Amino acid sequence: MVRAPCCDKMGLKKGPWTTEEDQVLISYIQKYGHGNWRALPKHAGLLRCGKSCRLRWINYLRPDIKRGNFTREEEDAIINLHEMLGNRWSAIAARLPGRTDNEIKNVWHTHLKKRLHKNNKITSSTCSTSNLTSQSADPEYVNFESPTMHTSMSPQPSSSDDVSSVNNASAATGHDMIKDEKIEFVAPFPEIDDSFWSEALSADNSGDIPLEFSEGTNDDSTHPQFPVTSNIDDGMNFWFDLFIRAGHGGTPELPGF
DNA sequence: AATCTCGGCAACCGCCCCGAG
DNA sequence: CCTCGGGGCGGTTGCCGAGAT
Numbered sequence: 001m002v003r004a005p006c007c008d009k010m011g012l013k014k015g016p017w018t019t020e021e022d023q024v025l026i027s028y029i030q031k032y033g034h035g036n037w038r039a040l041p042k043h044a045g046l047l048r049c050g051k052s053c054r055l056r057w058i059n060y061l062r063p064d065i066k067r068g069n070f071t072r073e074e075e076d077a078i079i080n081l082h083e084m085l086g087n088r089w090s091a092i093a094a095r096l097p098g099r100t101d102n103e104i105k106n107v108w109h110t111h112l113k114k115r116l117h118k119n120n121k122i123t124s125s126t127c128s129t130s131n132l133t134s135q136s137a138d139p140e141y142v143n144f145e146s147p148t149m150h151t152s153m154s155p156q157p158s159s160s161d162d163v164s165s166v167n168n169a170s171a172a173t174g175h176d177m178i179k180d181e182k183i184e185f186v187a188p189f190p191e192i193d194d195s196f197w198s199e200a201l202s203a204d205n206s207g208d209i210p211l212e213f214s215e216g217t218n219d220d221s222t223h224p225q226f227p228v229t230s231n232i233d234d235g236m237n238f239w240f241d242l243f244i245r246a247g248h249g250g251t252p253e254l255p256g257f
Numbered sequence: 258a259a260t261c262t263c264g265g266c267a268a269c270c271g272c273c274c275c276g277a278g
Numbered sequence: 279c280c281t282c283g284g285g286g287c288g289g290t291t292g293c294c295g296a297g298a299t
Contacts, residue, residue, distance in 0.1 A: 014268080014269075015267095015268075015269090015292095015293090016267070016268075016293080017267090017268085036284080037284075037285070038283085038284065038285090050284085050285090051269085051270090051284095051285085051286095052268075052269080054285075054286085055267090055268065055269080056267090056268085058286095059267075059268085060267075060268095087288065087289090088287085088288085089287075089288065090286075090287060090288085101286095101287075101288085102266085102267075102268085102288095103266085103267095105288075105289085106265070106266055106267085107265095107266095109265095110264065110265055110266080111265095259299105260298105260299085261297105261298080261299075262296105262297085262298075262299090263295105263296090263297085263298095264294105264295095264296085264297100265293105265294090265295090265296100266292105266293090266294090267291105267292095267293085267294105268290100268291085268292090268293100269289105269290085269291075269292095270288105270289085270290075270291090271287105271288100271289090271290100272286105272287085272288090272289100273285105273286085273287080273288105274284105274285090274286080274287095275283105275284095275285090275286100276282105276283095276284090276285105277281105277282090277283090277284105278280105278281090278282085278283105
């Protein structure tokens with residue numbers, strides 16, 4: 001069974017998107033949603049294949065995309081998650097609010113791989129027998145590490161991310177990260193922005209999973225107060241729960257679509 | 258000032274998975 | 279159970295801009 005590539009059809013445009021095309025795609029999806037990506041370009045009047053439209057929307061036009069440089073915290077999170085999940089960019093993206101798999105993949109290949117490579121060099125030349133992490137060997141590394149976290153974190157069920165796939169990823173990358181249903185990793189504090197909070201709070205409001213923090217009384221009342229706990233595991237679980245509850249385990253529901 | 262080199266990023270390609278018929 | 283089509287994912291490419299020479 002050989003299927004012709006979807007863009008093989010004559011007359012379909014390839015290459016960079018114009019602002020006009022972007023506008024057409026945005027307004028169409030805002031009006032009608034994207035039930036069927038293959039049919040979408042025809043209905044919207046775009047000379048693009050469905051895949052191209054989908055990619056453009058997912059990676060660039062979606063309203064919940066966070067633009068701009070990755071923070072150090074995000075980069076560290078990517079490194080940690082990559083260690084856990086391997087090259088499963090979509091799974092990693094699911095844990096980084098507002099970031100796309102493509103973006104993360106690019107950052108990995110352009111920045112983080114080099115950084116890790118550099119760190120490994122330093123590590124192997126300076127402390128080859130120690131059990132220091134590569135990150136802690138980086139003189140520039142800002143240490144966001146908590147004490148090593150043991151958690152029974154269950155990867156959020158989504159189309160591309162379930163327990164078995166995590167295990168597969170671990171096997172595929174040769175990492176034996178999951179033992180006795182516990183994942184050992186170093187969790188950085190994620191950068192929290194307003195969209196993250198609104199999603200976390202709306203997840204709370206949906207009633208699916210009760211959030212246990214209370215509304216804050218600081219300047220921005222949309223920001224809840226963090227739970228105060230002396231138990232580091234609880235604190236870390238709180239952060240991870242928030243990520244998961246924020247609905248990034250799959251394609252987020254977009255308001256109004 | 259012109260040319261070259263390199264890095265970053267958007268987009269494409271092809272394969273895989275899964276659900277419907 | 280098998281086939282087919284759509285969606286999703288990861289790898290790769292190629293363009294463009296910035297910095298170096």
